[in-house]
Amino acid sequence: xxxxxxxxxxxxxxxxxxxxxxxxxxxxxxxxxxxxxxxxxxxxxxxxxxxxxxxxxxxxxxxxxxxxxxxxxxxxxxxxxxxxxxxxxxxxxxxxxxxxxxxxxxxxxxxxxxxxxxxxxxxxxxxxxxxxxxxxxxxxxxxxxxxxxxxxxxxxxxxxxxxxxxxxxxxxxxxxxxxxxxxxxxxxxxxxxxxxxxxxxxxxxxxxxxxxxxxxxxxxxxxxxxxxxxxxxxxxxxxxxxxxxxxxxxxxxxxxxxxxxxxxxxxxxxxxxxxxxxxxxxxxxxxxxxxxxxxxxxxxx
Numbered sequence: 001x002x003x004x005x006x007x008x009x010x011x012x013x014x015x016x017x018x019x020x021x022x023x024x025x026x027x028x029x030x031x032x033x034x035x036x037x038x039x040x041x042x043x044x045x046x047x048x049x050x051x052x053x054x055x056x057x058x059x060x061x062x063x064x065x066x067x068x069x070x071x072x073x074x075x076x077x078x079x080x081x082x083x084x085x086x087x088x089x090x091x092x093x094x095x096x097x098x099x100x101x102x103x104x105x106x107x108x109x110x111x112x113x114x115x116x117x118x119x120x121x122x123x124x125x126x127x128x129x130x131x132x133x134x135x136x137x138x139x140x141x142x143x144x145x146x147x148x149x150x151x152x153x154x155x156x157x158x159x160x161x162x163x164x165x166x167x168x169x170x171x172x173x174x175x176x177x178x179x180x181x182x183x184x185x186x187x188x189x190x191x192x193x194x195x196x197x198x199x200x201x202x203x204x205x206x207x208x209x210x211x212x213x214x215x216x217x218x219x220x221x222x223x224x225x226x227x228x229x230x231x232x233x234x235x236x237x238x239x240x241x242x243x244x245x246x247x248x249x250x251x252x253x254x255x256x257x258x259x260x261x262x263x264x265x266x267x268x269x270x271x272x273x274x275x276x277x278x279x280x281x282x283x284x285x286x287x288x289x290x291x292x293x294x295x296x297x298x299x300x301x
Contacts, residue, residue: 046240046282050290053225053238053280057207060127061095061276061294094128095276095296097246097264100208108206109232115213116226116234122209123246123265125278129203145176146185148193153178162201205229209244212236216283223283242283249275 098104100118104126105111110118118124156162160175162185173185210226224239246264251257251272258274267273279291 042284043287046284046287047290049238049240050280050282050287053241054278054290054292056225056237057125057278058292058294060129060205060207096126096270097248097267097276098124098126099263099265100124102265108228110206110208110210110228115236116210116228119209119211119223119243122244123263125207125244125246125264127205127207129205144188146173146187146189147182148185149182151181153181153183156183156201162203203229207244209241210234210236212239214239225280240283241280243279243281243289245279245281247277247279248273249277 100110100120100122102124105118105124110116110124156175156178158175158177162173162175162183173187176184176186178184206228208226208228209223211221212224214222216222222239223242225237225241225244226234227237228234247261248264248267249258250260250262250267251274252259254271256272261277264273264276273296275296276294277291278294279289281287281289
């Protein structure tokens with residue numbers, strides 16, 4: 001009788017042990033499944049973030065329009081705050097790409113520490129846009145400012161940094177005040193616009209990968225897609241994006257078929273660029289990079 005009781009007790013202990021092992025295995029499986037679900041959810045969120053970033057770039061590129069002069073305001077080799085001849089207007093495409101080693105990165109203080117400090121391998125995508133209206137104006141020169149008389153000041157606000165071009169001169173300045181039919185700019189200019197001069201008011205945006213002030217679990221700074229205007233205002237758009245690659249499709253001659261692909265920051269002649277392929281990569285190596293091909297229409301100077 002005692003032996004039978006002992007066997008039953010041993011059997012009970014074995015059954016309990018097996019049950020505990022099964023429960024532990026089920027718990028481990030649930031934990032693994034939860035981890036996999038969380039990783040999958042993070043991958044989906046980060047993929048969506050990449051797609052939203054591409055959509056932002058797409059909207060900026062699609063909304064670009066050529067100026068009445070048919071040229072882009074090129075920043076390569078020029079100053080940010082100059083009034084001068086239209087030789088500063090160099091390229092026939094309203095898009096340009098630079099590298100982090102280019103002089104423009106120093107001119108725009110992109111290497112300055114802080115939120116938005118450029119990553120060393122990031123290209124800089126510069127996009128030109130303009131207000132939809134043409135403005136007819138003249139300027140009144142004062143000793144310490146410039147007044148631009150316009151048919152309308154709609155779309156211009158105090159503190160805006162504006163670039164004006166009448167196909168002969170550039171004027172790059174910040175707006176002090178806005179009135180119904182005029183704006184007061186901060187700096188004086190020596191150039192007198194004739195009455196009725198047709199001008200465009202431009203905005204330049206630079207997109208690049210920069211470093212935030214936040215740290216990841218490994219202690220490294222989190223990177224993001226940033227946008228900055230010509231005068232240094234940095235804006236974080238989408239976090240957790242580690243790399244941006246821009247490849248240009250080149251032709252042998254203007255209007256020909258694509259024969260070569262090179263990094264856009266190394267393009268020698270933008271008249272031969274017919275498309276740009278922009279590739280964005282997440283900081284999560286498990287997330288596939290996303291890309292989009294942009295077809296560009298050039299306009300000869």
